[in-house]
Amino acid sequence: MTTRRRSATASWWRLWTIQGSWNRQNMQNLAWLVAVSPWLRDRTTGEQRGPWLRRYRGFFNTNPYLAPLLVGFVQRFEDEGRATAAPALVTGLSRTLGSLGDGLTWTGARPAFALVAAIGAVILGAWFVLIPWLIFLVAQGWTRSWALRVGYDRALDIGAALASLPIHRVTAAFQAAAAAAVGALIVTVMVAAPDRLSGAVGEKPIWVWLVGSVAVGIVVAELASRRRLDPTWIPWSAAVGLSLAYRLLA
Amino acid sequence: MELDFLPLLIAATLGALAGGDRTAFGQTLLAHPIVAGSLAGWCAGASGPGVWLALGITCIAAARVPVGEARVRDWTSAAIVGPFVAGEAAWTWGFALLLASVVASAGGRAIEAVRELARRRDLRLEAAVDAGDLRALERTHTGLVVAHFVRGGLVTLAAVLVGRACLAWISPRVDPATGQILAFIWWLTPAMGLPILLRFQLSVGSSTRNLLKWLAGGAVTATLAWQLSERLVAPI
The missing domain is CATH 1.20.5 (Single alpha-helices involved in coiled-coils or other helix-helix interfaces)
Known part of the structure; x- marks a missing residue:
């Protein structure tokens, strides 16, 4: 194994913990320096490391799944002797990747996988969640490896490299898949809920309770989206609402 | 209140693994309430009710994207605790859902405490940075990653113990109407939560x-x- 491959493998493992020392001051900076350190050990002497670390010390925050791209980028830039320009570029790129990656993962891929897990778990049983989890685990591990490689190989034309990536299209595809999964989940819940409620709702038909719950949910969703209601209060609000409804309906 | 050691150990281990995944290692979806909660139900021998509870929590948690949160919520521990607290009666699952919202707040504060610890430890590294001491950086980082796993395990374990104690105290005092309402909370929360999920997913x-x-x-x-x-x- 070459020195570069060995340090890249060590960085890849460390990048799994990119959020591990996240804090409100320097955010991911410590984890990022730790992820670069295998390469730093190979390339620098003890005296050179202090100034090197100082140059990259400070605020650093980006999408955790795409952070490897920046590690590869810095390694290549430093290898090419362009150390002066690298810190400013890293700051700019971390924001770009943060924006692109957060859309891709938090509003696209993760909801899509989680909703598929939810539908499968309701229909087939709890064990089903292992399948989307394992697929996501492998896919994001591969993404980290790919990002590390692309960051190094395309560091000198990183702008063109990022522009050529189909991140927006992939994000839109995941968001569409998640929307379809929400539609399927609505039907699944409405089909599954009466099984639980039958015989337990008194004289009123089951649909009265279901429609009432959805109506309450619409109001709660509106309040939560306007940040008027903390989500942790939703079950307690439901308890109060159901107590009142029970007195009226049951 | 019975204290069976094995379920507590399983709950704490699952809480540690999923809690670590939530904040420190991977973000692999293990920490998602539907995954963590369903697995907790499976481990606790209550697969079906566990899925239904996890689904309710998933819908509630969808009201916020976990990016740039002002107030952090730990829906992972919240989803794990329920199946290890609830019993066979349906109303105990409603109680577990109410408990979950408390655990989400308490767990969130615990996450913030670890992050504050990280901030302080991070600020103390300036001398190590100037000296180029990579080992000091790695030691601090590793310690903080471990702290997140320990936090997840401790929050889950404490919540299960407190939840069981509360349930044991409440059980003889629950009248049929209150029991019915608690059961309804559990049954109907997924239906109530669907508009939240819908609103979030259509807004992205x-x-x-x-x-x-x-x-x-x-x-x-x-x-x-x-x-x-x-x-x-x-x-x-």
Whole structure:
């Protein structure tokens, strides 16, 4: 194994913990320096490391799944002797990747996988969640490896490299898949809920309770989206609402 | 109140692994309430009710994207605790759901405490940075990663113990009407939470109309699948 491959493998493992020392001051900076350190050990002497670390010390925050791209980028830039320009570029790129990656993962891929897990778990049983989890685990591990490689190989034309990536299209595809999964989940819940409620709702038909719950949910969703209601209060609000409804309906 | 050691150990281990995944290692979806909660139900021997509880929590948690949160919430521990606290009676699952919202707040504060610790430890590294002491950086980082795993385990374990103690105290005092209401909370929360999920998922894309088409497509497909197979939804 070459020195570069060995340090890249060590960085890849460390990048799994990119959020591990996240804090409100320097955010991911410590984890990022730790992820670069295998390469730093190979390339620098003890005296050179202090100034090197100082140059990259400070605020650093980006999408955790795409952070490897920046590690590869810095390694290549430093290898090419362009150390002066690298810190400013890293700051700019971390924001770009943060924006692109957060859309891709938090509003696209993760909801899509989680909703598929939810539908499968309701229909087939709890064990089903292992399948989307394992697929996501492998896919994001591969993404980290790919990002590390692309960051190094395309560091000198990183702008063109990022522009050529189909991140927006992939994000839109995941968001569409998640929307379809929400539609399927609505039907699944409405089909599954009466099984639980039958015989337990008194004289009123089951649909009265279901429609009432959805109506309450619409109001709660509106309040939560306007940040008027903390989500942790939703079950307690439901308890109060159901107590009142029970007195009226049951 | 019975204190069976093995379920507590399983709850704490699952809490540690999922808690670590939530904040420190991977973000692999293990920490998602539907995954962590379903697995907790499976481990606790209450697979079906665990899935239903996790689904309710998933819908509630969808009200916020976990990016740039002002107040952090730990829905992972919240989803794990329920199946290890609730019993066979349906109302105990409603109690577990109410407990989950408390655990989400308490767990969130614990996450913030570890992050504050990280901030302080990070600020103390300036001398190590100037000296180029990579080992000091690695030691601090590793210690903080471990702290997140320990936090997840401790929060889950403490919540299960407190939850069981509360349940043991409440059980003889629950009248039939209160029990019925608690059961309803558990049964109806997924239905109540669907608009929250819907609102979030339709607000993320550039074209709501396009997403609505996909949503309708998913609903129609699921309806047809249900019509084709009466056994699609197994009694869980």
